[in-house]
Amino acid sequence: MGIYYRMNKTILHAAFKNTLPVLMGYVAMGFAAGVLLADTLRSPWSPLWAVLTSVTSISGALQFILTGWIRLATPLPEVALLTVCLNLRYAMYGLSFIEKFRGLPWKQKFYLIWAMTDETYALEVECRAPQGANPISYCLAVAMLDHAYWVIGVTAGALVGGILPFDNRGIDFAMTALFLVILTDQCRERANRWPALIGAAAAVASRLIFPVDRMLIPAMLFMLAVFLAARKRLDPERNAKSGEARS
Amino acid sequence: MSVSLNYLIGLVLVTGGVTIALRAFPFAVFGAGGRPPAFIGYLGKVLAPGAIAMLVVFCFCSYFKDRPFAESWALPEAVAGITVVLLQLWRRNPLLSIMVGTVIYMLMIQH
Structure with missing residues (x-):
């Protein structure tokens, strides 16, 4: 629980503001992935599997492909190999953070490493922490918020299924736009x-x-x-x- | 369809485990004792903008996975993308740039 104590309102507020585009992107994409998962499993337990898969593998492309694997009952060794290929880039992302995360308590370090998606990586590289705030606390807030958005999106998708209240085609451009903004600033x-x-x-x-x-x-x-x-x-x-x- | 419970549990463990292992790999190899070699620091610095630029290209490419390029000639992507960059250069407000760009894109592809 140690990581939650160090959060203060200013940091959470800044992290929430900066992760808003991820909120839109993750909830929209996660929702789609959740709908797909429910459609494949056709079981009253699919929201539970939505929670389990989104909490553990926090990775957009993987979440979608996972559904395909379930459909084809792909053998697990093959699943392992394909996951390595798909997510190899994460091994590169960590290189930017070896020094920054050095000496952190293991719980914080584990969570930061575990929850690092493309978008979380991008926001942590950029690190727009409020002035005077601990950048690690800010990174933790970003990681937890992004993680929560993804789990909420996938689970909501699995719960609601195919019923969409509005035409949200194209909302995933928020993700591209986020990368463009970060690139422009870099x-x-x-x-x-x-x-x-x-x-x-x-x-x-x-x-x-x-x-x-x-x-x-x-x-x-x-x-x-x-x-x-x-x-x-x-x-x-x-x-x-x-x-x-x-x- | 019926999927075996064991398979689903295995799938969650394998995908989750491999993803964590990949993310932890650089820390396990270079993080324990001693400083990583200087070229690792260099890679960390250049990989950050390199990977983001790569993901931008990847995002744009992925829009044409399921629909033919010639259908729209990437006009919505180009207009929305250029808007985002120009707005960001001008106002330096990420949320504004992203929201305006996304709304333009949604309007253009849904029209």
């Missing part, structure tokens, strides 16, 4: 522009070769290869040092 910093361009180029190159649902891993590898090969040019610290030496 690119205000000169050092981030080339890495961003390389990431985008790697994704385009990968999409030319692979279908959409398989493009992320090759894109990740392309990007990693370029980053490793071009380190001398891209390393912000090295550039900063050589810049000082010149001036």
Whole structure:
């Protein structure tokens, strides 16, 4: 329970404000995934499975594919391998946080690592914590809120099933828009522009070769290869040092 | 359809377990003792904007998974996307940029 004590209103308020786009995206997408799950299981217990799957694997693409696996009764070893392929990028995300999370109590650290989705990662990298607030508390608030949105969305979808009160087609653009906003802000910093361009180029190159649902891993590898090969040019610290030496 | 309870439990354990293991991997390898090598710090820095840019491209690509590109020539995506970037550059208000962009997109694809 330790992690809940450190939350104060200012931090929660800031985290809630900054996660609003994720709220829209997760609830809308989670709802769709929940509807799909209920449709596949056709059991009064499907809301329970919605809670269990969304709490444990907190991952949008996985949640959707999970339903397909249930339908096909895909063997579990194959499920494990496909999950590795699908979620390999999470192993890369952690690299940005090794230093930041060092020395934290294990419960906080475990939760932060466990709950790190694409969107939570993006918000934690950006870390728009209120002034003077502990950035870790802010990250925890973001992680918990995002996690809650996802579980609520999937569970509500499984409960309500196919009955939709309004036409919400296109609401998932909130997710794309969120990434665009973060990218725009990152690119205000000169050092981030080339890495961003390389990431985008790697994704385009990968999409030319692979279908959409398989493009992320090759894109990740392309990007990693370029980053490793071009380190001398891209390393912000090295550039900063050589810049000082010149001036 | 009937699905065996054991299979569902196994599925939750496998997907959940693999996801946690992947997320914990860098911490387990580089986090315990000693500093990670300098190039890990470098990777962490460049991967952040790189991965976000990659996800933006991925999001745009995923809109054309189920419907043909030539149906709309990506007009709704382009208009909404450019609006988001321009608004963000101008007002620096993430929520405003995202909400306006999403509403434009919803109106354009539902018309």
